[in-house]
Amino acid sequence: MKAIVTGGAGFIGSHLVVELIEKGHEVHILDNLVSGHLKNVHPSAVVHIEDIQSNEAKQVIIKEQPDVVFHLAAQADVGKSILEPRMDASVNINGTINILEACHEASVKKIIFASTSAVYGDVKAKLAPENIATVPISYYGLSKLSAEGYIRLFYQLYALPFTILRYGNVYGPRQLPKGEGGVIAIFLDRIKKGQALTIFGDGQQTRDFIHVKDVVRANMAAIDRGDQEIFNVSTSSRTSLTQLIDHLQSIHGYPITTVNISSKHGDIKHSCLDHKKAVQLLGWKPYFDIYQGLQDTYSYSFRP
Known part of the structure; x- marks a missing residue:
């Protein structure tokens, strides 16, 4: 299998790249190195230093024609999103649309998207299931929720398969x-x-703190399972x-x-x-x- 990991030089992405390579997959990384570092990158991965908003990033996906794209690259700072909502939206919404267009043109078999618990907002329920109301209280949560909407529509319009993973607080x-x-x-x-x-x-x-290695395992499970589903990746x-x-x-x-x-x-x-849905349908815990x-x-x- 050939995979592209956006944000693959970053915190979560670099751990995912290691796991993919250790499982014998060919891995390409798209990362602008704003928050990622080349020292994190597995030596067997092919690195493309591009921004997810760029045409160059789009062309990498079209040229490589991966089986799966793991879209982890994002503006993920809540405070920065409050101060710079336009920038936050540009990266998280426009960047995602750019990746989706590339996946459609390249006939990618599946996109696996890293979303966030921030889409729910300040939840009053003790445990938030995936079907609870999404009322973000930060522009970051709103931009990630908007990106989810574009992913679902790309499936409806172009039959681009997806799995959306809403992470708890990853560490x-x-x-x-x-x-x-x-x-x-x-x-x-x-x-x-x-x-x-x-x-x-x-x-x-x-907070619901989830270890990065458990997040990686959820991404790996989503390769073959959970089509057109949204999952919480958390400890509950x-x-x-x-x-x-x-x-x-x-x-x-x-x-x-x-x-x-x-x-x-x-x-x-x-x-x-x-996280009950992920346990049941992804076979993950x-x-x-x-x-x-x-x-x-x-x-x-x-x-x-």
């Missing part, structure tokens, strides 16, 4: 310490530097920032100081996704609980 080795979604990477970076951890609000906001378990810090304190073994400041616009108070995942990520961050 793990190689994550950059920035953005709301990268709170674990930010915390570990600050712990390593001996700095205080900044908590927005009261620290009781909760809530972890508050206070609990997260307690776990990190236990793993680190030394005192960690914290500072509380006001919460940010666009922040979601609680987010936890119901997460391996890592939050403590195991934090141990793995801590070991990577503090490696010699």
